[in-house]
Amino acid sequence: MAISEFMSSISTLKSLLAPGQKAIITTHFNPDSDAIGSSLAWFHYLVKKGLEVTVVVPSAVSQNLSWMPGAEDILNFENPMHKLQVEPLVHAADWIFCLDFSGIQRLHSLSPVIKHARAPKIVIDHHLDPEDFGTYYYHRTIAASTCELIFDLIQEWGDEDLIDVAMGQCLYSGIMTDTGSFRHPNTTAHVHEVVAQLIRLGVNTNQVHRRIFDSATIDRLKFLGHVLANRLEYLPDYHLALMWISQEDLVQFNSQAGDTEGVVNYGLQLEGAVWSILMIERPDGIKLSFRSIEPFAVNGFAARYFEGGGHKNASGGRFSGGTLKQAREKLQEVLPLYLSEIKQVKNL
Ligand code: 5GP
Ligand code: MN
Numbered sequence: 001m002a003i004s005e006f007m008s009s010i011s012t013l014k015s016l017l018a019p020g021q022k023a024i025i026t027t028h029f030n031p032d033s034d035a036i037g038s039s040l041a042w043f044h045y046l047v048k049k050g051l052e053v054t055v056v057v058p059s060a061v062s063q064n065l066s067w068m069p070g071a072e073d074i075l076n077f078e079n080p081m082h083k084l085q086v087e088p089l090v091h092a093a094d095w096i097f098c099l100d101f102s103g104i105q106r107l108h109s110l111s112p113v114i115k116h117a118r119a120p121k122i123v124i125d126h127h128l129d130p131e132d133f134g135t136y137y138y139h140r141t142i143a144a145s146t147c148e149l150i151f152d153l154i155q156e157w158g159d160e161d162l163i164d165v166a167m168g169q170c171l172y173s174g175i176m177t178d179t180g181s182f183r184h185p186n187t188t189a190h191v192h193e194v195v196a197q198l199i200r201l202g203v204n205t206n207q208v209h210r211r212i213f214d215s216a217t218i219d220r221l222k223f224l225g226h227v228l229a230n231r232l233e234y235l236p237d238y239h240l241a242l243m244w245i246s247q248e249d250l251v252q253f254n255s256q257a258g259d260t261e262g263v264v265n266y267g268l269q270l271e272g273a274v275w276s277i278l279m280i281e282r283p284d285g286i287k288l289s290f291r292s293i294e295p296f297a298v299n300g301f302a303a304r305y306f307e308g309g310g311h312k313n314a315s316g317g318r319f320s321g322g323t324l325k326q327a328r329e330k331l332q333e334v335l336p337l338y339l340s341e342i343k344q345v346k347n348l
Helices: 003-010 033-048 080-092 104-115 146-156 165-178 189-201 205-213 218-230 247-252 263-269 299-305 324-343
Strands: 022-027 052-057 095-099 121-125 136-139 232-235 240-245 275-282 285-292 314-319
Touching: 003 136, 022 033, 022 080, 022 104, 033 052, 033 095, 033 146, 033 165, 052 080, 080 104, 121 146, 146 165, 146 189, 165 189, 165 205, 189 205, 218 232, 218 247, 218 263, 240 263, 240 324, 247 275, 263 275, 263 285, 275 324, 285 299, 285 324, 299 314, 299 324, 314 324
Parallel strands: 022 052, 022 095, 095 121, 121 136, 240 275
Antiparallel strands: 232 240, 275 285, 285 314
């Protein structure tokens, strides 16, 4: 399906949304600031349109995002009490909005529930290679964040006046984090234009930044210190920063949801590093994060060898076939295949 076909269908949706209808908004496992920010901004918008709306997430919202207006009412499918409420709500829904993901598997255990629901699914997302599980798509890979798309869609629908400060705070959160605080190559002029409008609206951007980035526990900072001191290695031949975190590390530092977020980015601070990989030992297998600098793409690498994918310079994946050591061995096997591509990166 071509992106242009996705785009045409969403314009008919506005006239179909009506007060009293029930909507579910869901987003990806390990929801980040763009996932929660876009879901909550859209939640407030639909509530203003008179719909009954519930946000459901496949795993916990991290502490540094829980200040976002509306976060207190989010249902977490991993919480047994919440889980009981989710199935009837999904069953009764008229609409299911899928935000910040376009591969159904990114919902993990929530995916069969959403997949088999009768309600039309509306995918609002900016990831590459969207799957064909939705009825309506508002999908632009050019967008730096789903929050940017939510802003654009509300504006396209002529409802910009409905965007209030609470929604603006949510939107700014996702735009800020998905652009790496406005330093990644996805930071377009349009990103700054949207942010300018949010600032004019009265969003306190400094406060949002501090709430998200300057709210670590002492355990989290010590954990970061431990990873940088003891779990970081540089492979100069491949211009690769490699980090790993074991189950034991997570337990020792009392790691909470979101504590490993952003750790992989530190690898790119090394002079000469073209990419950075973080391997985390989770109960269900090894989770990998990939980051790279232009023009080296990691999404193909993640898809080919580690059951994942994502953006060109920020991808994720997993290794279900064994231990951290075995994941490392697999990596070591395939690295030579990428040598020439890595060497093509100029201006190291
Ligand atoms: P993170 O390293 O923060 O978990 O993921 C970085 C980006 O990679 C995410 O924003 C998402 O786009 C993508 N990603 C993460 N895990 C997966 C995965 O399992 N499959 C795919 N297709 N993309 C992923
Ligand atoms: Mn995003």
